[in-house]
Every structure is written in C-alpha cells, then in structure tokens.
Amino acid sequence: MKYRALIAVIIIFVFVVVGGIITSTRIGSKANLPSLNALIQTQPLMPDMDLPVLGTLPKIEGIAAWINTGGINQDDLKNKVVLVDFMTYSCINCIRTFPTLNRWYDKYHRSGLVMIGIHTPEFDFEKKQDSVQRAVNDYGIKFPVGLDNDYKTWNNFQNRFWPATYLFDRTGALRYTHFGEGNYEVTEAAIQELLDTDEEITNSSSPDFKKIASPETYFGWKRADRYAGNIDIDANDRALYEFPTYLPKNNWALQGGWTVFKEYALADGPSRLQFRFDAPKVYFVLAPETAKQTKVNVRLDGQWVPKQYAGADVSVESTTDRSYVTIEYPQLYELLANIEGEHTIELEFLEPNSKVYSITFGAGEKPTTSEQPAAPTEVKPQ
Numbered sequence: 001m002k003y004r005a006l007i008a009v010i011i012i013f014v015f016v017v018v019g020g021i022i023t024s025t026r027i028g029s030k031a032n033l034p035s036l037n038a039l040i041q042t043q044p045l046m047p048d049m050d051l052p053v054l055g056t057l058p059k060i061e062g063i064a065a066w067i068n069t070g071g072i073n074q075d076d077l078k079n080k081v082v083l084v085d086f087m088t089y090s091c092i093n094c095i096r097t098f099p100t101l102n103r104w105y106d107k108y109h110r111s112g113l114v115m116i117g118i119h120t121p122e123f124d125f126e127k128k129q130d131s132v133q134r135a136v137n138d139y140g141i142k143f144p145v146g147l148d149n150d151y152k153t154w155n156n157f158q159n160r161f162w163p164a165t166y167l168f169d170r171t172g173a174l175r176y177t178h179f180g181e182g183n184y185e186v187t188e189a190a191i192q193e194l195l196d197t198d199e200e201i202t203n204s205s206s207p208d209f210k211k212i213a214s215p216e217t218y219f220g221w222k223r224a225d226r227y228a229g230n231i232d233i234d235a236n237d238r239a240l241y242e243f244p245t246y247l248p249k250n251n252w253a254l255q256g257g258w259t260v261f262k263e264y265a266l267a268d269g270p271s272r273l274q275f276r277f278d279a280p281k282v283y284f285v286l287a288p289e290t291a292k293q294t295k296v297n298v299r300l301d302g303q304w305v306p307k308q309y310a311g312a313d314v315s316v317e318s319t320t321d322r323s324y325v326t327i328e329y330p331q332l333y334e335l336l337a338n339i340e341g342e343h344t345i346e347l348e349f350l351e352p353n354s355k356v357y358s359i360t361f362g363a364g365e366k367p368t369t370s371e372q373p374a375a376p377t378e379v380k381p382q
Helices: 002-023 035-042 098-111 129-138 152-157 184-195
Strands: 081-087 113-119 145-147 164-168 173-179 205-207 238-241 252-260 265-278 281-288 294-300 314-316 323-327 331-336 342-349 352-362 365-367
Touching (some): 081 184, 098 113, 098 184, 129 145, 164 184, 281 323, 294 331, 294 352, 314 331, 342 352
Parallel strands (some): 081 113
Antiparallel strands (some): 164 173, 205 365, 252 265, 265 352, 294 323, 294 342
C-alpha cells in the first residue's frame, strides 16, 4: 500500500511538472493504457523497486510479413518476458536505439526474453517488405520484426510514439514503458527484474540533446510547419516558388518547380529547398520517384560543404569541391555533421522527380545514465 500511495503522489507531481512536455509533441491518438503509461518514462525506477502493473498484453496481429522469424502468435508469448518495440526504419530516433536493442537481444534472449520489433510505417514507402528487409540488414537488427502496415497492432496498443518500448512479465502483465530514446539503464534494470537475473548494465549512449535547437520538420502539406516562403503552398498542384529575402531559424522555403503532396514535396527540377537550423547533425528523408539514382547538390550557407562537415551520405569531389548526396533508396540520409551554431542547408535538384519527406537533427553522443530521456516522435497514423 505504501508503494501504491507513493506512486500515486509521484504521478500527480509529474503530471503537473512535465505534462506539458508530453502534450507539446505533435498531436496523436490517445493511449489506451493508464495515464501512468505515458508518464512512467520520467520515473527513475531503481533495479530493486517493484515495477507496477500497468495493463495487459494486447494482441499482436495484422502483421503483413515477418523478418528474422517465420512468425509469432500470442501462444508463443505465454510464460515469457516480452519486450515490444515500435519502430519505423526512416526515424533517426529509432535508428539510434537499434544498437542497444541488439545488445539486449544478445544478452538476454537465452535467459527467456522475447524481443519483438513492430515496424509501423510513418511513410507509405516504409510498407514495402524489401525496403524494411534492407533496413534490417543495414542496421544489423537480430530480433524478429513484424510489418504492421495497417496499424493493427499499433491500434491494439493504442501507441502513438516512435520509438516506444513496452515490457511485459511472464503473466502477460505490462510492467514498464518508455517512449523515445535514452533511459537505457532503467529499461535494462526492468528487464533484469522481470527475468530475475543480475548482470552488469549495458553502457549505452544517446545524442547530447541540449545541443539540438531545431525540431524535426515535415515537407508534405499535412504537417508543413514553419514554412516561410513568399508563395503559399499549393497542395497537390505544381507551382513555382521563391525564396524569401530572409529565412528565420527553424524555417524552410522552396524555389523553382515543386508539387507538395500530403507526405512529401516533389522536386520538379531545377528546384531548391532551404532550411535554417541549429544542430550538429542534419538528416533528410529522401526518395527517388523512379528507380533511377539521382545526385542532389548540398550546400552549407551557400557554399559547397567542406569535407569536415560532410555527413556520412555526402560525397565531396576532390577536383571541384562539389558536395552532393546520391538518392538511391527511400531512406534517411545524413547530410551534415560536426556543425556548430546556426546555419542554412540547401538542397539543389537539377533533375526532376525527387521526393523530400522530412528533416531531422542529431548531435554527438554521450552516456545517458543520468540523462533525461528525449521526447519521442508522436504522429497520428496516416
């Protein structure tokens, strides 16, 4: 009873103090689990503290295909400690969790932990099995991954975050949740408690979120926040756009021929896109309209990107200093790294038929043992 009373007091306190953090993310459907489900991520649970019961295991169903397994049904989860992780492969927040999830799988699956990745797509292109399979291979994901293309399992959980972790005990009771990156030490301690095992906690890290002063931003008309162009967006119709004289921080604009669809902006080259940002790393979700590879020029403050600031997916020609990214598959591309301060990134599309979905940001990593978790991505299903 004492623990229950203490938890109730903590819940009320956290709701008042940090509730705004949770509700300030993009609007999504409400979770079906108790309010503690949305707040427990902020609690510094200790390994020797009894985990509360938060709900029961919803059905995992409607899976279009399985990767790394022939399939999983509800009977396979009986009398098992189960970790369910909601992911989508173009989400940088999800991508940064994959190494830690893999380490937990290697460390605990022989002790009885069943790990399941539920891949619920944010964008339509993430519904394709071959694309998800390529991502699973690229990121070395070892545990089973189910393609929840119709949001059936997502809705059963009434989840609204990427990434999201749900941990269930052997009776099927939900005992712990976490949304977003970080808090790895507490999550692993919860795994150990339910498995009744005692091992050294994995040393994991996450970006230094205090250095990221720019928000994830989408370029489709449905979520086209912070657009600062001189011409209003003309949904679904081709239009000619112009850059403004001044682009404020965390705003973006278009120039040239573009068609802005619900999920993405389609370049009808020659076209340009600019974004004013403040973060050490810059990522774009890009896709080719056809199977043809496309080279897109990348500029930093109007100049070619110096090699020391080029992201992993940017090439810099030795003879001309031209910096560009080659769009081959629909995925996340790292375009800038090691940047400090406020700058403008520009993408120049010389050829038509490239899709630009979103921009997101990162920073250098540091241990997250005592770090407050980062806010997760929260988006209403398409």
